[in-house]
Amino acid sequence: MPRFGMVIDTRKCVGCMDCVVACQTENDVPAGYCRDWITTEVRGEFPALKMEIRSERCNHCDNPPCVSCCPTGASHVADPGRVVLVTANKCIGCKACIAACPYDARFVHPKGYVDKCTFCHHRTKDGLDPACVAVCPTHCMAFGDLDDPASTVSTLLRTRAHHALLPEAGTKPRIFYLT
Amino acid sequence: MLETTITRSNPLVDPSLAVWSWEIPVYLFAGGIVAGMMILGGLAMLRIAKGDDPRTFFSLHTPLFAFMLINVGMGALFLDLAHKLYVWRVYLTFQPDSPMSWGSWVLLVVYGALMASALVRLPQAWPWLGRRVPVLQTLSDAITGSPGRMRLLGWANILLGAGLGIYTGILLNTMVARPLWNTGLLGPLFLVSGLSAGAAAMHVASVFLPRRPAPEGMLGGAISALVQQLGPEPPERRTVDTLIRADIAFLAIELVLLGLVVVNLQTSSASHAVAAALIVSGPYAWAFWGVIVALGILAPLALQWLELDHRIPHTVLPALLVLVGGFALRWVMVNAGQASHIVHAAGL
Ligand code: SF4
């Protein structure tokens, strides 16, 4: 079974937010909410400044605290891809998973259940890329099987310097940022 | 320097997490008091099993009061749920990794034990029911009349009360994303705070609730069974003094545990130290020092000490302060905990 992950080139990303809008359209995300977002980080002291622009979303962690804390099993790991999903009609809206996620990737859908990025499960199970990846005008995102050494994501991780977000949380995130 | 801009603005999540409002502190507070009452009530049951008068204050009255409170707590918990119609899903599964799943099942067992304990008292508090449903009277007599059964019920109350008290802390404790909650001392702290709040609540009840013989009728009896747990006898002086003595010990332990929580966080990672600063010197400092420590622990400690020494008259004030402090503890921990997050090393 594949283990889906994403590799995002921060040297190419310009923060245009196409991925955000593509996700909202593709997944019918309610107005005022987002499943993915843009983070811009500026570090250092002027003039020695360094900027990183990142397209962020649920990291579909290998060790997801949102899944282990869920009292109903609504938050679960699904195949293909070992992605982290929420079954709406099992979710009681206790919000434990929202508090447990170090990336604040989840939110309460206006209908009451908890919602978040699915890596576009409806597309990826048919072999398509997630909407955000497909729409990116700079082609800064790659999606694929992290366990397949020949996949684009694995090749990029082998050949380029990269980092993940808050690795110290122990969640083993599966989105990597090329630097 | 690190400057971060995020385009996300999801309600209840941004700018800082606020998914849990007043309902969860109320639930944790009610749960804490119930836990404390179960332990105190259980101890009283053990005394009765040894031959104490079963009609003494807070022996059989505690479960009835605790039973009412657990309903308040569970009501608050239900109000917090965002997808209420699906609440039954919790009881179709058991998720061993989820503290909340454990808590849901523990609540069910606690509910049953409290109901059984309350039923023992009910025919006496509500004579009409006792006459109409004689089996209740028989059941009540069968339990109060047998030291063995009384002991069993007592131990069930003590163990379940301890479990419930610790659980309310563990629930928060396991979330790595919120550093303020990442201390194993939270469980014991909430347990001891629950014990002091439980003793205080019984103290307040003993002063405020009417002490008339229970009305005989159906309706009057039902209402009095709900509000007049204390029955015809006022609490004995000895019992009140015992409650006060116990409360002094609980408050002292709570103060030590609170200090250890702060030291524990401040000497951990940067994220934990920043989280501790939220309550020690940050936006929650006034509530932490002013309400939890000064009003909720130090003031009642001093007042109760003077009361026992007969230097000031007994009042209900210390007990009320303990209750205020107990609620403030949950309120601060839930809110400041949500505001705490893992700190980026470069941002320090
Ligand atoms: S990023 Fe958050 S929501 Fe997504 S899998 Fe990890 S912990 Fe769960």
Ligand code: SF4
């Ligand atoms: S809010 Fe829903 S998905 Fe999240 S932990 Fe509770 S039941 Fe599970």
